[in-house]
Amino acid sequence: MKGLLRLSSAIALAAMMATTAIPAFTAPARAATLSGGFDVGPGGFQGNFNPLAATGGFTWLSVYFEPLVTYDEKLEKVVGQLASSYEVSPDQTTYTFKLADAKWHDGKPFTAKDAKFTIELAKNAKTGSVLAARLNAVSSAEAKDDKTLVIKLSAPSASLMDALTKVMMLPEHALSQIPADQLAKNSWWSTAPIGTGPFKFSKYVTDQYVELAANTDYRGGKPALEKIINRYFANPAAAIAALRAGEIQFTYVDSNDLKAFNDNKDFRVIEGNSFVVNYLGFNHDSPIWKDIRVRQAVMYAINRDAIIQSLYGGAAKPANCAYIADQVVPAGIETYAYDPEKARQLLKEAGWDQINGDKPITLLTYYTTPLAANVMAAVQAMLAQVGINVTPRAVDTPTYNSIVLNPTPDIAQFQMVYAGLQNGPDPGSINVGLNEKQIPPAGPNVARVRMPVLTSALDAALSETDAAKRSARYQEVCKVMNKELPWGPLWVAKRYGVASAKLKDFIWTPAPGGGPYQAHPEKWAIAE
Structure with missing residues (x-):
């Protein structure tokens, strides 16, 4: 119960930060x-x-x-x-x-x-x-x-x-x-x-x-x-x-804003898959993430189902690699079900007190919506319960890019990122965020992932031109991601727009x- 109260408080605090100020604007008087x-x-x-x-x-x-x-x-x-x-x-x-x-x-x-x-x-x-x-x-x-x-x-x-x-x-x-x-x-x-x-x-x-x-x-x-x-x-x-x-x-809306438009004949709600996996990107240049047990602990510490239901209103699906499409997700992979006790045990085995302890870890993101603030607050509260102290920092997209794409970044500015990368319509699009050949300035592998087995799997999938074999190749990518955790995959949410009738x-x-x-x-x- 104590953990749930902390989570609720964190979410409520984040929600209070949202504003509704409308910038001054005078629209042209033209019907067309x-x-x-x-x-x-x-x-x-x-x-x-x-x-x-x-x-x-x-x-x-x-x-x-x-x-x-x-x-x-x-x-x-x-x-x-x-x-x-x-x-x-x-x-x-x-x-x-x-x-x-x-x-x-x-x-x-x-x-x-x-x-x-x-x-x-x-x-x-x-x-x-x-x-x-x-x-x-x-x-x-x-x-x-x-x-x-x-x-x-x-x-x-x-x-x-x-x-x-x-x-x-x-x-x-x-x-x-x-x-x-x-x-x-x-x-x-x-x-x-x-x-x-x-x-x-x-x-x-x-x-x-x-x-x-x-x-x-x-x-x-x-x-x-x-x-x-x-x-x-x-x-x-x-x-x-x-x-x-x-x-x-017309405008985009988050899933928790739909109640203002559902069943309203003056508007049309448009729903679809985002094809974007949201993830926690571990900066692999930071020594705190070297032990895979620490990365596993992060996954077990986060109650993704609770966040999906309470914050996304059920409009998302858990992701256990970079994909959720059935044809590229193999059966039998680890689901990383919520288990804070297991997370604590893994951290103890890895020697977390000596690796980092309660030192704050910067969690950088370019997501600045109220929904994202609530998600970050929830993740922060859940990780704190197992002994991982993260400090969220939300910035605009140009600032984010200037930090994470810097060939020689200050690790302290982003030991983790909360970000998203498209996993479709073509699954090959995920390559630029995970292939070690795409580490900045060569590409946008902002987590600095250096995993030869993952790079080999991605290269094999990208070079596979036989459509009948491509899905199997990407299943191999999924298996490696699921086992080695270059990222902490979270979910793929639906996306919404609302248009005037x-x-x-x-x-x-x-x-x-x-x-x-x-x-x-x-x-x-x-x-x-």
């Missing part, structure tokens, strides 16, 4: 304007409109930038976007893309030279690209003619097409004169970006909103809306208040990172 909180939730990048550096926010970015290929709205298959078709060579090392007839927002034609230029930017880590590690297999990109792009690989890669869905095409004529190492933070992204999508950049008002205007020359037809506005909010509660007041027509032909999918996927923004409309 859709306003939304498109970047409220994990991964939103306020003021950063550079798709090379984006790990989220694709719901918004893909309204004006477009990739060669994207997922369909159900996230089941890859389909053409700026590529009208593509072919793969028998040895699966050459991909030939035929490009659609498209124009940049400044009227210049989109060509294979632009596509080649973009692929090369995305492969170059000096540009600040978070995609470089995912494109390692690309040996060259060639513009065979204006409408034909050829990508050659050094070895077959079953995850190439998934990676290409994140590579938004960029204009060579506008960016080629900017040095690679100056591109990431160049003012172009927030003052004059141009894409090929159905809406084009109009203006950005710092910390308030971004406005896009209809691209009347869009190849898919003139958009139904005149403008789309992305509002920024201090927190999800402020966005929900704006939605209920009719100031915006007045929106017509509006497509939003709870995709990892916000997409991209086929959403057809040119068809979005608002009923009078």
Whole structure:
């Protein structure tokens, strides 16, 4: 009972910290304007409109930038976007893309030279690209003619097409004169970006909103809306208040906010899998996590079922590796059921008093929602009950990235992270967070995981091009993760959005990172 009281107190304290302040904003008086909180939730990048550096926010970015290929709205298959078709060579090392007839927002034609230029930017880590590690297999990109792009690989890669869905095409004529190492933070992204999508950049008002205007020359037809506005909010509660007041027509919501919209005919609740595993990342450069018994103790100390039921309202599933999809989770793996006594015993056997004792451990996260605060408080309370003293620290995403992606970080700033990484639609996407070849600055393996057996399993899965054998390969990855615990996997939650009932032909999918996927923004409309 004492433990439950401590947990309840911690959760209540975190909940009290939420605010509902709504930033000052005056919406344009146009019936054909859709306003939304498109970047409220994990991964939103306020003021950063550079798709090379984006790990989220694709719901918004893909309204004006477009990739060669994207997922369909159900996230089941890859389909053409700026590529009208593509072919793969028998040895699966050459991909030939035929490009659609498209124009940049400044009227210049989109060509294979632009596509080649973009692929090369995305492969170059000096540009600040978070995609470089995912494109390692690309040996060259060639513009065979204006409408034909050829990508050659050094070895077959079953995850190439998934990676290409994140590579938004960029204009060579506008960016080629900017040095690679100056591109990431160049003012172009927030003052004059141009894409090929159905809406084009109009203006950005710092910390308030971004406005896009209809691209009347869009190849898919003139958009139904005149403008789309992305509002920024201090927190999800402020966005929900704006939605209920009719100031915006769409926003993300957490599962514990649904009661305000269920059974309300004025709104439509959209539900789907997030494909994001939330985990506790042990910084393997910190000596306190070297003994696997300590990492096991963390898992046994956390009552994941209680958190899922009480905080997520049941809208999540426990994860015991990086995956929860049936086809890639083998039978018989350890479930790490809640067992605080076992956690205490493991810590005693490992000599925790000598390793760290009650010294505070910084638990860093970029999740700043009230739900996340409650989760962190719960985890903190549960770990404290077995003798592990963690101090949560929530920061914005750019600050988080600057800390964890630093090639020589201060270990004291993050001995653990509470984070998320997508485990689908393609399971290969998890590789960048666990493969020892992706330790910063080479990639985003922020936990500095160095496990040869895990790297070998990931490499084997990534190179497996036989679809019938891929699931078995990823089951091996799951087994290694479950046994060795490079992370402390927690759960995969469902994700929710709420749209005004007045929106017509509006497509939003709870995709990892916000997409991209086929959403057809040119068809979005608002009923009078």
